[in-house]
Amino acid sequence: MKTTKRCSVCKEEKPADLDHFQRDRHNLPSKLTASCKACRSVTRINRYRNVERETMKLVQELATVYGDPLVDPDPMLSMFMGFVRRAKQICGHEESSE
Ligand SMILES: [Zn+2]
Numbered sequence: 001m002k003t004t005k006r007c008s009v010c011k012e013e014k015p016a017d018l019d020h021f022q023r024d025r026h027n028l029p030s031k032l033t034a035s036c037k038a039c040r041s042v043t044r045i046n047r048y049r050n051v052e053r054e055t056m057k058l059v060q061e062l063a064t065v066y067g068d069p070l071v072d073p074d075p076m077l078s079m080f081m082g083f084v085r086r087a088k089q090i091c092g093h094e095e096s097s098e
Contacts, residue, residue, distance in 0.1 A: 008034040009043075010038070018032075051087055059081065
């Protein structure tokens with residue numbers, strides 16, 4: 001008989017196995033993460049979104065000091081912009097370039 005585990009995020013009852021949860025040996029007694037794999041991937045995307053927001057804020061702050069990064073590219077700003085692009089791709093929010 002398979003045991004089930006309720007995900008702490010979506011509250012869904014799912015089989016307590018490695019197909020549905022990730023291993024977390026510190027989380028006793030199940031030794032599985034509290035949230036299911038599906039929810040954890042959503043959490044990861046949200047984290048990227050936060051990073052993206054924070055990075056944009058930083059880019060804007062730097063832009064007010066150094067000027068428009070698109071007009072006057074600075075290696076540091078280019079790096080940040082690349083990071084933002086990557087974060088957008090990971091989130092699946094990459095806007096098609098004109
Ligand atoms: Zn879940």
